[in-house]
Amino acid sequence: MTSATIDQGPNPTDEFVKGLWKQNPVFVQVLGMCPVLAVTNTGLNALAMGLATLFVLLMSSTVVSLIRNLVPKQVRIVTYILVIATFVTVVDYLIQAISVDLHKALGAFISLIVVNCLILGRAEAFASKNTPALAALDALGMGLGFTLGLLCLGSVREVVGMGSLFGVSLFGAHYQQWVVMILPPGGFFTLAAWLLIFNHRKQKQAAAAVAAEEAA
């Protein structure tokens, strides 16, 4: 391998890491909000949904990248959607086979992974322009970032709303459950709170950068 082939294109590690933090799909890009809010009422549901999305994202990004030179431009979106729908069907049946209860809890939201803008977004913006290996890394990073975001929401909502985490009781029987947090409004409030924290951090960093510039 010559150095020219190594230097070509973006750095693989960067492609992987950016999805975890700098371009986190949930907190920074605010993509794929429907599942983020709908199924994060417990930590377990959030984890399952995150892993299901990760699988679909990884597989469809790889396939889209493999066929990127075969698909005519005009029909590319339809092709991507069909590829995604195929893998979502696989995941749907897989979860049903693993745990019927989990399948019931997630309900139609597994099927709705098809219209998660994150997946189509990555297919169009990244996978269709890069090699399969890079596309898979990017998908893995984004998928893990998405799972992380879901877990952040799900665990907060479960701890506050039911006083437990992954079904394990934390505060004993006397805990007054804050039921509204596991109901739909809690989803909006928790995500809003996380976004506030991220905004606050961003503002502080920006202020620090300005101060550093002035000092220099």
Next chain:
Amino acid sequence: MNQESLGSIFLGACLVNNFVLAYFLGICPFLGVSGKLATATRMGAAVTFVMLVSSVCAYGIHALLEAVGAPFLQLIAFIAVIASTVQLVEMFIKKTSPALFRALGIFLPLITTNCAILGLALFQTNKGYGFVQSLVYALGAGLGFTLALVLMAGLREKLELAETPDVVKGTALTLLVAGILSIAFMGFAGMGS
């Protein structure tokens, strides 16, 4: 076959289980185009219309796939048919009423990736609604979506004039307001059943 009465289906889809505020479907357009009252109304109308059309399509597909014995194709068939239906509707409106087409603008094609549409198709199939029930369900869901969008747009137009701290500006503020709206809609729980 589901025996639920039409009135209860309508109320359920429109208020009790509002697609946006209880099921979190169609959040993207909800956050994206709820800034102005006029666009919100148009978007709501477009979504309601597409919901009605795709509800009929979904009913047909489900019946067809049941007859052929290939339920695993359901999801793929739904999304493919909905996407092409939106395209057809777009071309039809462009031909027959250019004024309406201009009014709807970019929103029409965007509806394809609106999860509320696919969600509607999946829910009506899961619940086993008949043809008329499906239509009423679609109408209720569409009107409920419009209602949520219009309410939100009205609130956001007022919020523009209010003084808010820099930290909450943007998505966070919208989400907080949506949460409060969602609590308000929980007051409808138990109605119509």
